[in-house]
Amino acid sequence: MSTSLRDSLALPEKQNVNDLDDPDTTLLHATILKKKVFLQRLYTEYYQSFRAALDAPEDAVIVELGSGGGFIKDVMPNAITSDILPIPGLDQRFDAAAMPFEPCSIDLICMINTLHHIPDVTAMLKECTRCLKPGGRVVMVEPANTPFSRLIYQNLHHEPFDPHSDWSVPEGGPLSSSNQALPWIVFKRDRERFETTFPELELESMRLHTPLRYMLSGGFTARQMLPGWMYPAAYFLDEVLLRPFHGIVALSMTVTLQRVARP
Numbered sequence: 001m002s003t004s005l006r007d008s009l010a011l012p013e014k015q016n017v018n019d020l021d022d023p024d025t026t027l028l029h030a031t032i033l034k035k036k037v038f039l040q041r042l043y044t045e046y047y048q049s050f051r052a053a054l055d056a057p058e059d060a061v062i063v064e065l066g067s068g069g070g071f072i073k074d075v076m077p078n079a080i081t082s083d084i085l086p087i088p089g090l091d092q093r094f095d096a097a098a099m100p101f102e103p104c105s106i107d108l109i110c111m112i113n114t115l116h117h118i119p120d121v122t123a124m125l126k127e128c129t130r131c132l133k134p135g136g137r138v139v140m141v142e143p144a145n146t147p148f149s150r151l152i153y154q155n156l157h158h159e160p161f162d163p164h165s166d167w168s169v170p171e172g173g174p175l176s177s178s179n180q181a182l183p184w185i186v187f188k189r190d191r192e193r194f195e196t197t198f199p200e201l202e203l204e205s206m207r208l209h210t211p212l213r214y215m216l217s218g219g220f221t222a223r224q225m226l227p228g229w230m231y232p233a234a235y236f237l238d239e240v241l242l243r244p245f246h247g248i249v250a251l252s253m254t255v256t257l258q259r260v261a262r263p
Contacts, residue, residue, distance in 0.1 A: 068087065214252070
């Protein structure tokens with residue numbers, strides 16, 4: 001796509017991937033996240049969907065993986081924030097494949113665009129199984145695999161999107177290495193393998209959503225395409241008018257897993 005056309009659509013520029021592993025980039029993203037109405041409203045919806053997965057969120061043990069520059073504590077003040085990078089202000093720093101929690105101690109593990117950066121997703125899901133209480137959930141917002149999302153992710157995004165890959169990501173830094181198709185691979189393409197490998201993690205749902213709002217927000221690198229007061233109209237377009245077509249146009253999906261006891 002030409003520079004002029006990209007600019008006219010306000011699409012994000014492809015970032016220098018080396019910058020993504022710099023904690024200062026995450027701090028910059030935190031500032032952008034708070035200032036952009038569309039982006040802030042969208043993340044608030046994600047956090048609210050995490051809260052809705054709990055019967056008593058105020059009393060629950062909640063762990064967010066890959067918190068980065070997010071603001072989950074504005075919605076769930078008792079959430080434990082974490083990241084693999086040394087981000088100021090977060091509660092803990094650890095690898096998702098080696099969590100510092102006791103067995104059966106967590107009610108909810110949640111994340112936004114984190115799973116597709118994790119080098120060993122098998123080890124991470126084993127840790128989720130170990131740490132979750134019976135009935136506890138993993139809820140994650142990740143890239144979807146639809147005809148429209150493939151067009152966007154494979155041509156206009158700095159992160160790879162390879163639906164033919166295995167359960168790993170290319171070697172590199174914690175954020176610069178990724179495969180945005182990884183969640184779809186694990187939970188959709190290879191669902192039988194997932195269910196065999198993790199019989200105690202039941203796939204409750206995979207909900208497709210958000211065809212346009214993230215692009216309209218400009219993400220973290222481009223200008224917002226619409227004024228903030230138009231967010232309700234964009235929501236109506238995304239989640240009501242386009243809902244019958246989410247299988248074709250959705251950019252994101254929410255995956256919900258529940259820890260169950262198997263005989």
